Amino acid sequence: MCGIVGGVGERNIVPILLEGLRRLEYRGYDSSGIAVLDNQQQLSRIRSLGKIKSLDEKIQGSPTVFSGQIGIAHTRWATHGVPAEHNAHPHICNNQVAVVHNGIIENYAELKTLQLAQGYRFTSETDTEVVAHCIHKHLSDGHDLFNAVLTAIKGFKGAYALGVIAINEPDTLVVARKGSPLVIGVGIGEHFIASDVSALLPVTQRFMFLEEGDIAKITRDDVCIFNAEGEVVERLIKTSTLSSHAVELGEHRHYMHKEIFEQPQAVIDTLEGRISQEHVLVSAFGHQAEALFNTITQVQIVACGTSYHSGLVAKYWFEDIIGMPCQVEVASEYRYRNPVVQDNTLFVSISQSGETADTLAALQQIKRLKKAKNIPTLTICNVAESSLTRESDLTFLTHAGPEIGVASTKAFTTQLVSLALLLTCVGKTQGLISEERENIIVLGLQKLPGLIKSALANEDQIMEIAKQFADKSSALFLGRGTMYPIAMEGALKLKEISYIHAEAYPAGELKHGPLALIDENIPVVAIAPHDDLLEKLKSNLQEVNARGGQMIVFEDEKSNVQSGPGFKVIKATTNVGRITAPITFNIPLQLLSYHVALIKGTDVDQPRNLAKSVTVE
Template structure:
């Protein structure tokens, strides 16, 4: 989502700022900009194109300086337009055209909920606005409070903001000084060469190759970076020290190799990602879930798993579908009642808290705003047993839960999640086995059989990926369609939902998914020869029921595209296209069946000529509500 990079140095930091934005491009954005302290004033460049164009603009206009901020924006308040792009400047009071830059330059991630009220008050004081953003409100607010000390002005302004934010701000009257703050949105500080230059960023990845000395700001922290020094205060205004960690952040600009897009590369990395996620696991033990090291004495995984009597899963998007799949495992194998909630909805309804519930969050980035807020809401209700399935060990989610299982998907650049999902599913299946073991519901032979199946997953996934040529032929049929229907039953219903989501995300084809038994309760009215119906058809207990649902489609002239197991006795014929999966995989079947759906979406998008890795209107890491 929105990205922040800022720096204070005695060298020209514009190349570092722009490079940092390039490392964050994969998150998705619709405008970008950079501002520096130069010649005793403020200079900036902004663009609604890619960061590469911003770089050309910076070079053409010879913008350079030792203090600056940069930003990639994903539009919330105000359309994607240059006048709404960050950085924002304050304007002199009475400057109706908003043409004269004032003294404050600011970038912001998050949403300020009381921006209308603040804007009205600032307008009454003579401030004029040149954008529709909530961010410009902060710039004017800081300007209105500035009395010679930027730190004090920002500190005072923050007390008046309601909402989520990560900000970086500098003032033309105080060169070599940038103030940063965070509440609800991530922000890190980097210590540079010889401790003389310092950086801020929304993600340590933005600073890869510049510094590996990273300070993770805590909720409510305010940081002042200057040449050769920095200091922090917490939300109460008390001076604090945060540990400096050595973080080997990987660049977002990973090599594509033989692949055409990052999404394709990441689909084909799934066997390796699963192998890495399961590396070294010889047995299912509760200690696998103590990676965060955050649990209090006596609150280790073994005790927690013994004590809990239910599971609450909180997640968004693709991670939510992973949670829906895990519900079948947790209730069917571990026999633990499980509830799965969309994180953005959970905290806004009255629920019945249970202190013996294990609250499980699922997130690729560990910074998903809605999921973090839902976690904190659950904790505020007295549910202290928390665990995250997450791909980033240094993320806010890992720091705020007592237990964690770290997937090892590696950096995922494509906005549409692929290997993050399958590694999440692997982690959730291990969690299921660990809970089943803790409850005495898993025998040694059952555990051994499940672990054997998991170890075979990389090979099984490789066999599924070999189906790509057949899936490409399906994609050619889908490329000129405007609608599609996905069907599944049981634990494959969430996989159908995920397949529909992938097709929507990157092809812009309208797609919906249903539990196949629901077909005759409404969706059947949509079925025509122009709406392909994708059916996930493993050879399980529901197969015969599913075949009946498929006949309902054929009777109305619908065309079926079926992912079937080898022994499911479903044959290709007129109106029925069948791809046979290499093997039936029992409870772990969802990890295999989701891969052809990823490939179908990918190749359909390629055929339609869409921007596969950066689909319109979407962002990789959703750090605003």
């Protein structure tokens, strides 16, 4: 995933592009660059390896004034070509056309061979450079910029969001999207583009969201959009309710820390308007929801990464609480096999961004099957105008707010809340849960913000425990029932931001292999809720302790795991139920990974090799 920002107006665009890049840096931070048409109508470009700060310093130290009223910018997460200045975008062809690109051109090797034969010179190892050469070729053949781009994209296979400027049309910015998000920011006498609304909040609150296959010609005074069929279309202008301050750190040292502490409010926002007088409103999932929910006999969830873990928790809930079969699969595996999907299956895709390439492809695969079967589709997502929300029959927005830190926190929590609401709606629609059970679930969810605040109050204890990881290179996480996917999420968070190898296992599987790993050098983190499996879990913990393992136990106050040699016990919560327990116990694991990363000195918000949303395979 990479970040794109651009614009055309009557003022110097460079400060706007730089600020947009800072706000998009979570999308890629290997390298960055800006290209503008300067006062002599020539392309001027500055690129830098590393983060946006390096690019800004390079611009400030430029021997000539770097400015222009039209420009494009990019922050890169490397796919083709190592992180290096010569691979950074924008890419320029023959000093006439400049391109920024998010996505992958799958047939770039074939195009590169053709372009080498045509005499084009390559200065990078990226797939994007073929885009610049291709557009230049069509400009040389007599096309204007819009038609040069339109003709070029017909020969591309893969995914792209493109921003293009050229010296022969100094007032025109052309954009196109297929498989990667792109928005247009609407101003007065100026217009902007970006991969994400957050990049443009300082300059506009009004946005048009390009749809799959759209291509647009943008000037200071006009935006003309064509769909994939070449027809002129209008895209509604929507006013964002986000403020520019929503993506600022405030008093927090890192975005991840800020977002961990925003979770009580994120839960409140996700519940708002979805429950009423101890009842869940089925209509919150869409006006068709009740009719569609009435037809289903099972649930299929697909997702990636953290979202996959939320689906695993939901599997326990669906089968335990309402007795409905539920399957969960990693989207990147699901899309590349031939899944047998039964009639009357609710297909649920989960994604923070709504642009995850594999999850989107899995949904599109199912939509092709829908013609012959009843397979209603639902997306649980944090971004209203994303590709997944547009492709699905039903959409449920999590209202987590902007999440900038690469390691997902509040998105995961609000996904679990959303899945709990879904479970309740399906159960009540089909008469699988009583009104009393519905009331209990709703009351539990209403208590959740307070439970999370109580869990956050353990931060000082967790900071002390994090010191145990200072010289460690591996860790083991244990859980049973719904706590097993929470253990998986805890292990993922630790490896993402501290680079410690971490694995999660069902506690009952210790004797089947993992016990061989146990010694004094591997911390073992366990989750001990007060439930039917508690005594079995305590036996598992004693097995670890007997072999010299160092245990860190997050428990319910009623669980009474005894502290002692080899045991550090934190009473993380109390008075939680089957739904609120996994959500609440996840909070201390987030704080643990954060503070371990601080001790290790890693980049918390932008861990190496990772980007926020995976919009390419």
